[in-house]
Amino acid sequence: MLLYDCGNKEYKNWIICETSFDAQLLGKCESIMALGNGYMGLRSSMEENYTKQTRGLFIAGTFNKFDCYEPSELPNAADVVELEIVLNNEVFSLEKGVIYSYQRSLNLKTGELARHIIWESPSKDKYKLCFKRFVSLDNLHLIGMKVYITPLTGESCIRVTSGINGQMTNSGVQHFHEGEKRIYDQNIMEFIQTTCQSKIDFIFHSGHTWKIDSDKQIPTPRMIISRRKLEMMYDFMIPKGKTLIMEKICTVHTSLDKSYCYKEYSLQDLRDKTLTEFIELNRKGYDLLFNESAKKWKRYWKEVDIKIESKDSFDQLTVRFAQYHLLIMTPAHDSRFGIGAKGLTGEGYKGHTFWDSEIFILPYFTFTNPQIARKLLEYRYHTLNGARKKAIKNGFEGAMYPWESAFTGDEETPEWGAVNILTGEATRILSGLKEQHITCDIAYALWQYYKATQDIDFMKKYGSEILFETASFWAKRVEWDEEKKSYCINDVIGPDEYKEQVNNNAFTNYMAHWNIQTAINHYRECKEKMPQTFKRLNKKLDLERRFKLWNEVVDKIYLPQPRKTDKVIPQDDTYLSKPLIDITKYKNASAMQTILQDYSREQVNNMQVSKQADVVMLLYLLKDKFSKDVKEANWQYYEPKTLHDSSLSLSVHCIVACDINDKNTAYDFFKKAAQIDLGPNMKSSDLGIHAASLGGIWKAIVFGFAGISIEDDKLHINPKIPPLWLKLKLPLKFQGYNMEIEITRDCVQIKNKTKTDYPLEIFIGNDKYLLKEKLRVDLQGVSPQK
Template identity: 30%
Template sequence: MKDYIQHHEWRIIEPKFDPSVNRISESLFSIGNGKFGQRANFEEDYSGDSLRGSYVAGVYYPDPTRVGWWKNGYPDYFAKVINSTNWIGIRVAVDGENLDLARCQLESFERVLDMQDGVLSRRFIAQLPSGKRIQVEATRFTSIVDTDNGAIRYAVTPLNFEGEIRFTPYLDLDVVNADSNYDEKFWLETARHADPQVAYLCGETKKTGFRLGVAARFNLTLDGESKTPAATVHDRDCFVGQEVAIQAKQGQTATLYKYAALISCLNVAEGQIDAAACDSAAAAQAKGFDRMLAEHTAAWHAKWQQADIRIEGDVAAQQGIRFNIFHMNQTYTGEDARLNIGPKGFTGEKYGGVTYWDTEAYCLPFYLKTADPQVARQLLIYRHNHLENAIKNAEKLGFSDGAALYPMVTINGEECHNEWEITFEEIHRNGAIAFAIYNYLNHTGDADYLADYGLEVLIGISRFWRQRVQWSERRGGYVMLGVTGPNEYSNNVNNNWYTNKIAQWTLAYTAEALAKVEAEAPEKLAALLEKVKFNGKEDELAIWAQIREHILLPVDDQTGVFVQYDGFMDKELKPMSEIPAAEYPIHQHWSWDRILRSCYIKQADVLQGVYLFEEEFDLDTIRRNYDFYEPMTVHESSLSPCIHAILAAKLGYEDRAYKFYLRTSRLDLDDYNNDTEDGLHITSMAGTWMAVVEGFGGARVHDGVLSLRPFIPDQWRSYAFKITFKGALLNVVVNQEDVQIENQSDTAIELQLFDRSCRVEPRATLVHPVEAPALGQAS
């Protein structure tokens, strides 16, 4: 655990420069706008340890799969959102001496991410080897208004000399990926141009043929007065830039403004990329840094008006939740159904920047309650657009007749994960997608989506479950063999309770969805059933019903808990507290064989199902399973603490709920898992929001009705969150005495508050005393 980031309600502050944590800071201070993002690399040269990264959404490379033993069904490649053109580069020389913080003596340094404004800044005083002292102030942002543009203001002030400041703003396509399987470079230059006014580079990815054009322009001022010195043009393979020099007296400030435009073939036809990039950079320059910044910050303030969570009395908790909300909103905007959410977003290369089941299980609830319903709808349409490939993925594994297996890892619908216990066995991802469809409809009532998109996906997934189970004469029921549940510390197990449970639920929900569309849009249903050849060979609904009725969901006779999988109760069941502290995390200290034989759980497994289907279980059942499984959970997945926080809150384990919330909210800020340098845990950040709203706030949606059962941790004076639900925008404020629900919309809403039916009129506020949560005592 690291503790070098200052606590502040709205800012992430690094008060001094420590090269040993620079990669961590590069992740923490990353910025993005849904279309592209940038790690917090320095604009000037830096010869110290750094992971340089500029990433463009949807542009990827199929890096060849590397495995020791090839198995039928393996994907040929691992898709990666790759490092692209370095657009932030500004080489700085002082009287011929290059600025490099690895070779300077720093008198002061501060790096700040202002989350309220969406702006990254640095301020430092450096003494160069010659003894010359300069002050540098650098500010940059990736605009969420002009979404093709990034802008930089870079100011240098001589402090003890008069001399030449030389700037070289440049673009560089000669980039590498740290995780390239064969140290391959993924870009080929297709065009470049440089003159004194504009620099331009266009690259094309090998194999996939994505084109990205990047253009940049600059302005130069001295103490605010515009200067136009002659520029020396740099033009060589994969590199273009302009070099300008200006004489500055002691105390004068030379400022370079750099405007970049990133245009990909996803948004502009290939033959128009060059012109579009150059025109966009020119438009940004014409608008100017100050106006772009003002519009950008205003747009961020508007986002915060809808998505903010306010916590009084706990600055660490407040900073943590805003950090998570900030990165969720700069990673995905819902404007393009071809895009999705990578586990690292725009902050690093680990996991390839591609889509996992995390999107449906953790991210969708965040966008459902904090954004326009169209944002969540786009995430689901993304999966519908990949249905054909999901059917092909299933066919590769021997399934037929329209059975769909969505990939564990993908960017275009094809499976690209090459660990057999994940690729072939972690099939519960299908259930997460089905549940996300239910979740979306439960929140929005969007019947058109179900008829036009969702039902077809549900049928494909249900057909997969129908073929994946098999009848066991010995056990008198349907079994599911050779799977890996959410707990990846147990592979190739039989009858994982969560997988069986979500398969059972999906089959039931698909039948309900068919009946709903039949009642509301019979013509659409008829066309769909003909398209997918429903009931062609067998009575699918009857077989689904039989599977639902007879699928095995074992309960242990002695403990009364749901059995995680066959044989789990035969293990030596010991709490994680018996593991020596020096052996954490166990995946870095234990052999895989030892982990697989142990009882230890990476993340919520049975409890993931208890969380999703809690309305089916009484409080004693939830408590019994929580008290049994949580002590054996090592929380070595970033997705683990949030689910445990939500369930702990429901059970009245307030201290435990708060502990898990703080861990998940500050997972990256404090580098709990010693892996923040690889990039942030973007999808688990949505889980942090869930821990507050669903955990402390007790927010649930059942049968299309919103319910709230808030409590407040002792450490807080108050907290507040907003929920968007069926056209209403609610501001929920909880303090130690009461709950205030303010309807900030023109739509009245019926809801449940502490199990009582309430109506909140438009622009009205309901006040109700806080009630104690269900009492619980953890074993």
């Protein structure tokens, strides 16, 4: 059972707590309680082994291919947290004996995982056990563990076996060679493994310190080296009431680390430097290392913490849970790496980067930590050549970004997926071929970043080139339709992945049009304000020729218009002509994609049924292009036909519901989005957390309930606070201003923490205000947004 109200005093609304043990339902808490720092992610599997457990340690960017017939994936690295604990000759396991008390909790404020147990063995010996663990935010390579074992009924013989286990696989696939193993001074373990295809060296160091109560112990272990594994076995006799304390410090480095991936790289240099570093860290011990990490967490929360005064305190914990995971999933240390759809918490989607990163996650950093947002966009520049190769391969110009990408930027989408219930055969995954809107999604995200930060240096070095290359792809991708007298975009998949190979998907067409029009506008800006950049890119990309093509195409792109009868925008050329079915059963299901248990994908493709927001997504991203009545009409038409079978859908619907002033419905969608990972479904997060949904939760609060948007380069605020909320306070960075925005039902107050020489124009409702240091606006006197 999961509880979210266990925190008290300074930890109120900071604790996620599991209060019972079920050996069949371990995956969810392994994911939602995962630890990490952006360099690595560690699933919160238990120290002792269980059949249904999925251990996982993932290092950002370290992709490997098992063979040439499979896409690359983040390899599951060696396990350093596994322990075998034997108490009076009985292996400790919660599947046997009696559990008198059990609590496992993740402290979002400090990044520490703790488990407290009172357990009686089958032989009636009772013990108190406590396990603590953290992944350091201060040192990206560090994992710390601490274990307390106290016999409660009599003296106990305790044996602890601890090591580094390189036998880990990705669902059976082993990505590493055997490796080199060594033990120094009967204490420090060193394990080196190399990925079999990408040839990345991983080096692990681990060591132990022991105490009985406060008395330091120096036991002589039994040292064991076996295939892909090395272990240390320790034996103790512990009197009743005394506590055996083990600390285990571990470090992980790879040859891909910036410190070592130079031309003169040598494994010996990596080994020597990391061993020296480890010895110093090991001397510090768990408590000091944890405190150093906790200080970094304190600094993080001081900058980003959103405060919600709600009649339901779960709302406050929800956003903190999202912000916790948004930090630990993001490789802020290295712009060569993107964010996986499961972050670094599981094998789901093989660690690949999708449009989730730009549309759902990037805005969080754009408006709270622009330096990190820039690095995430630089990842797309580093992978630009992969996008160019895909464009050329498909007969186009410019950059055609792959649906899934890893380290190189080449296409990484698997070819085959789930079973077809009619034929029994695997279903072809067409996303890699047909879901092309990711190209304009990336352009949209970089433009939003540019407008929010005014980072001209980024545009000069990276952004302008991406924007021009993506526009060039669309200018060649469109096809002239003589009947429509327009350029169409045929044979695509839009955000609604239940509609494959359609023509003129509204989302894709509008976003492609936006991409080209924005490139035209920026061409003029670049030529006037960045002449050196323009000169360089004109020579490299032949911009003058492309500019002519963009202008020839842009006004002739077919943009599906709202029907005169009901103002509904056709999702594609055929969606509105497809038959309707009753989808109540599937909308009310606790699991996703249950419709595919009754119908094949081909059948679903021919119904008015949507997997997720599509036209509704368009209404959010290009909100200024559609009137309120068009938004309401399309909401009313498409939401009843949408199953929300993607975790990306709910937050978008929340934002659009706010935009049409349906605050109660918006709040319902917010709660549903929160429950994707934190809800009662104990199988929902087995493969990892839902990274895009967590970014969406932040967006629902900031872009939905706070009503923040950028329109014509200006900041707009149109609050839609839900009825249960009394106050919302959030930090926001915009165009060099570091603001704290406080919103109630009655007023908006803004404090600027940055010294500036000029005021910032802000629109609240339809009225313009100037912010220099402080601004207070009574909402009753504000003109409503048009």
